[in-house]
Amino acid sequence: MIALIPLFPLIGFLINGSWYAFVQAAPGRRKAGSGITGAIATMAILGSFVVSCLLFLQLQGLPPESRVLEQTLFPWMTFAGFKLDMAFRLDSLSTLFTLVVSGVGTLIHIYSIGYMSHDATPGKFFAYLNLFCFAMLMLVLGASLPILFLGWEGVGLCSYLLIGYWYSDPEKASAGKKAFVVNRVGDFGFLLGMFLIFTAFGTLDFEALRSAIVHGGHAALPEGVAVTTVTAICLLLFVGCMGKSAQIPLYVWLPDAMAGPTPVSALIHAATMVTSGIYMVARLNFLYSLSPTAMAVVAAVGGVTAFFAATIAITQKDIKKVLAYSTVSQLGYMFLACGVGAFTAGVFHVITHAFFKALLFLGAGSVIHGMHEEQDIMKMGGLRAKMPVTFATFALGWLAICGIPPFSGFFSKDEILWLAFSSEHGSVLLWGLGALTAVMTAFYMTRLFTLTFLGKPRFSEAHGEKHGHGHGHGDDHSHGHAPAGVHESPFSMTGPLQVLALLSLIGGFMGIPHMSWLEHWLAPVIPAHQATGHVAAEMEWVLMGVSVAGAALGIFLAIRLYADLELPRQFATKWAGLYRVLFNKWYVDELYERTLVRPIHALSQGLWKNFDVAVIDRIVLSFGRASQWSGQTVRTIQTGSIQFYALVLLIGIVLSVGYLIYGLA
Amino acid sequence: MAWLDSHLLTTTLFLPLVWAIFGLMIPTGTPGGRATLRTWTLLGSIATFALSLLIYQRYDAAGAEFQLAEAIDWLPALGISYQVGMDGISLWLFLLTTFLMPVAILSSYQAIEHREREYYFLLLFLETAMLGAFVALDVFLFYVFWELLLIPMYFLIGIWGGKDRIYAAMKFFLYTLVGSLLMLVAIFYLAYQHKVQFGSYSTTLIDLYRLRLPGEGYASAQSLLFLAFALAFAIKVPLFPLHTWLPDAHVQAPTAGSVILAAVLLKMGGYGFMRFAFPLFPQAVLLYQVHFLALGAIAIVYGAWVAMVQPDIKKLVAYSSVSHMGYVVIGLFSLNPVAAMGSYYQMLNHGISTGALFLLVGMIYERRHTREISAFGGITRVMPLFAVAFMIVTLSSIALPGTNGFIGEFLILLGTWQASRATAVVAALGVIFGAVYMLWMFQRVMFGPVNHKENESLKDLSFRELAVLIPMIVAIFAMGVFPNFFFSKLDPSISRFLERSTGAALKVEAASAPATAVYAAKGE
């Protein structure tokens, strides 16, 4: 039964993939609409969603401590000295993720039917989407680290393929490659972490690992495993998370990943894939909680990333880039939560974030779609009237991410902030970082919202015509309806927006403080957080007030500032240096380019030309040359003179006779 | 049938050669004649593959160590005999060879336009030589096949190769030969030692396994003999810094030649280590473990780096082979079951995925007559099917989970980690750089706008080319998803290999034979 969840998208992928490869791709075929392929893909993911729901209900029917469903398909790698099954395990944590992935996934699939309706190769697109869902579901369902890793790399692949979906544009293709490579850097850590786990615990299965550590609900180090080992494991695995979930220093790929079609950004680069790092940390919470050092690192990286990304988001002009940095920032939040031991809060934020960020991205997609591929918010404005549904749903998402009660973002964000302050791993500093980020989040999101939907339009109606050239051949969908001007998107797109808006609105109620259903539900996997005594309970309300006030402040500032564009321009000129640094994303890409990419490239070039060819191969060839040379030299002895030949003969005799006499005497 | 039963291996082994000799009689003056010749050759390779499937079916993993064995005296005065037999380690490489041969032949249909008779003769001749090397149970017989396969490969590169084909062919031949000649001396020494220790000359492998050679220190017999063997195998693998023949040979060889070179010939190095160098000289293996681990790790990163900056696709793939085969080496020298299994699997993987890469490069070369990366760009648009196939193979090459490459690299790294963490860390860097150079190449060739006019009119894959690629792609996924299918026939053989290579087998023997205990005690 569990296997059906990933199986459906796999089948969808195979159908659409073969359809694309053998029918659609052939040059000269007439363009196919996205209808059939989209329907197939949607049916597939919907199937997963239905199965997920059924299984969720089944789980709910079980007593909490035995809420685990397992299915072993076949032995994957099993031989003397090693055993690994292709096995799935559905427990209270993974069931949440399957629901989110397949649920949000279904919505985004539906959305894509509209969004990709004018694309040349929708078969390919939906095949990729299905493949992604398959991999993502494998990731959350895997019963052991290697299977998780299978999904982990699988989603990376899909991310790569979808970012570079419009491959004709070299920049987009590069962005895809960058995503893959940066993720590979993370996977490097992941792999090593996995090896270390295997060496230390002799297993890679989550349950076996858990039972090696957790005894009677209490995590303890087994015999012979040092804390440093656990710290090393956690940190190495966290390197993997940095890659996949875009944390400092490996976050650089995510903003570039916005090159992909917007539904992809929503599904992969906001709602699901990027949260798999949090999933893994939550999954291995028993391991992380053993290592305070690792926890501190996770929290610090998360907090810093949250703040850092927010600073960049403030200055970005590309609607998707803003959202991308906001995603990085929110992911940082989640890790902050995990780092302070609030795994449940982290997961909570994953879920709410999935709702509102998917909503925001899809809304942005709707805007872009309506604006004929315009992504610069400076060239938008006043879309409220043109796109009422998009505006309304986007507004809900905006409020949710700003943390305004009672929208979903408020609950999860507040939970994180509170625990960052109150938990034993937490501190005022972390809280401060989080709160400051919250203010900035409210600020830049409001800026985005204002510039896009409010104010006066800063574009001409015929504007759409001159855009879309960048996508080359693969991006036909912008040409189809340019004369129509800016317009609201079709229902296949706004429908999902509305569902997501609803979810953003009510999603938070699953985790209302002190009566959190979520915490209760996750208790078998993540032990309920023990309230610590050192912070007064009233503080919670105080802090909540502070954060809401902060959000309100941010919103207020942004609305004031961006009502008129003159003010921000003045700020930008006044603090030109700071602005430039922020606008250029702290020059991190350039730094990597200078310190890693170019040196390694130069090194490789040098190794090839100056070492491989000039040294190694030359040494090899020098044997041949030396033989040739000595041959040339020796052959000159052959002078052709009889007498010289006789002389050599004589010399030979004299030498040998001399040796004989000397030896015998 | 009874005869076939008892001579199954020999029949399979020599079928291609005999078949090829008949093929020589087909007149190739007309297009029809040439087509007949191609079909005839293809049928021959398919028949061989069918027979090898029969072998697969007969082979019982739980049974004796070497099955389907045959032994005939060849040169009894020197203890040399014709002995063939099959164990798990032979089995899959044998199948890999017979599986790839039809693919290679099919891929040559259009690429080879002149002297086809010789070409197809040599291909089948090569098959016999390769198969022989994989089933030979007599060290000397192995050596004969090992050298024998140089002949057809030499001509394949030299006659049908690219611009510098003669240089490449010569380099390939000489490089490999120089390495293996010392092995020949070592083989003689072993046979002689057998005479000293057991009273008769023998080059039979199982006899030689019983030898006890002093193994203390770098100047000991084991150490020197191991080096002689290892040199031959390391060149074939090829291990850094003995790899420089490979880029030349790979680049210049015709497509089928590159495929076989990469897919099978390189495996002979790894196979040689597993079958001969390790079990024969267990102490020396321990002695040189560190060195080879280091070289393997260097090869992985170095190969990847150098591959990154290659302007020629084939050369890039060639250097990627250096990198990939580095994994095999570190896996073997880690001396534990996980890494050993991974290593062996990696050999199969590399055979499939690099073979497929060469096929793809060959296909695009046939269309454009260049392999310069800069001559391409945006090919995906004109050749979507090709792009799909290329993508899949690329993914296999960068070891994406779900493809075959992952299983190998994962197991190798996991096993190596237990033997030497530093090696594993460096080797794991290869995971990153592997993605860098492959994807970068892929991007430059397949993505971006089509900015060369010649590329606008490229034809997508033909039916024949699909028939070539689909088996490879199926293999890629089958091996990635159901590795256990392969492991199950391998497991006992790998265990035996490790038992011998770590000296465990000797220790067991020593316990029952106290006279020789002195040596075995040092086995660790």
Next chain:
Amino acid sequence: MIQQVEPWVVLSFCAAIFFIGFAGVLIRRNILVVLMCIELMLNAVNLTFVTFSKELQHLGGQMSVLFIITVAAAESAVGLALVIAMFRTLRGVDTDQIRLLRE
């Protein structure tokens, strides 16, 4: 009383002749002279044989000499024939003239 010549004196004499012959082969440019030098070497050998034969009181040595003289005659015949052939093509019998084949 006639003083018996010590055998080693004779043998040394033979050796000297032998090497004189060899030196002639090395030094002389005229092929005819070179041929004579070879004869000289053979005759030194003959003398050696005879000396040993006398010393050992054994006829074998002297028998050998007869054979050697015969063979030497045949050899000279062939040699002279070759010299003639050479003279026909090269118009000379100088060893310096035959350095066409080299290296």
Next chain:
Amino acid sequence: MEALTTIRPELLTLTDGQLQALMPYFLVFGGISLAIIASVLRSLKPKWPVFILGMLTTIAGICSASGLLGSQAGSELIFNGMMVSDAYSNFFNIVFLASAAFTLLSSFRYLDHEQLQHPEYYVLVLFSALGMMLMASALDLIVLFIALELMSLSVYVLVGFRRADRRCNEAAMKYFILGSAASAILLYGSALLYGMTGSTNIRDILAFVQAHPQGLPVVYVLGAWLVLVGFLFKVATVPFHMWMPDVYEGAPTPVTGFMTTGLKAAAFAAFVRVLISAGYGKGLVTAVQSHFHDILWVSAVLTMLVGNIVALTQVNLKRMLAYSSIAHSGYILVGMIAGPGSEQGYAPVVMYLVAYAVMNLGAFVVLTILAGRDDSGLNLQDLAGLSRRHPWLSFAMGVFMFSMAGIPPTAGFAAKYLLFYSAVQANEIPLVIIAVLCSAISVYYYLRVLVYIYMRDPAGSPAASRVSVWSLVAVSAMVVLTLQIGILPAKMVSAAKKAVTSL
């Protein structure tokens, strides 16, 4: 030491066994006599009769020698122990006669084309074959000398057979002068040995050595060494090799082929006999042995090195094969050195000689076919694209080249591994390593021939080559033999072993 003062009647009669043992020699000698008669009968147009007589002679000789090889149990001493007929000599007789036969086959058409069709050619070849046969069976140094001269004098003439050609003359002259000097040295050595041991019979010399295990007189050692130098000259090991490339290059191609095979085999055959009796045999532990060993060791190494590296630089095929012939002498010398210490004894040497004769003769037959007027057109470039014109000859050349390079499955490989195997047994491992490395060098120039034949396009219009049925028969026979010995060497090995055990 028996003085030859009394006449013993039994020395003047031949027993049946002896008579039988002499049959090959008689047959060949009879054939030669008939051929001489035929060749002076000008009215008969002696080309065909002499050729056929020659072929029949060699075939008859081969038959009777192989009959003896099969039937003879031990060894048969003839002429008061001056000659012996044993498996060894008969084995070599077959080799010599076969080599002569194939030389005749390949020469027939060649001589027509070169306008050298003189019946003396066949007679001389047969004479030198007879000389070789006598060399392999001589037990007396004087007999050996006479046999050597019989062989050499015939070959001197053959080398200079193209009388009007300068190069040919030069080759003959060089060979003659240096060969005569070497013969004189050999003879001088014999004289010294005679003086020390009182006999020229090598069995007696061996007895002398066995009687003086602790120390041999210096003069004896000198004598023995000078005799060996005579042989080293004939087999052309460094530094006594200088004549060889010039002579091989200058001589008519089939003669060169004959020299590299028959002559070399004969020299080695006699060499082995003499070497053993001079104190380098199995079971003899003498100071001489270790000294000879050292010198031969150095000589072998130099020979292999010089032969191979100089061959690398040659473009004329005949000259290249000459240097390669030097190199092969080096390998054989390795076998000679290892002989006493290995279980195989000198069998690998014998085996190698056979293999070398087969493949080299084959190569020279091919060259004979390809040679243009006055042996021109034997440079590497002239072979370019040969595979298009002569697929079969190209294939044959490929087989011979691989065989010489020692690549399986050819005779050259079988012979080489046998040789190196025995050297390893004799614990000559450094020597073997040098030898295999040298043979690796050699692969380069052998393969280069194939590069031209198979991988290069023909340059210019090639001269019409002279394929005849006879030479094709010869080539095909050599290909078959090369492969047969390579794939199933056991028979040849046991034959070689049998030959050597009879020593």
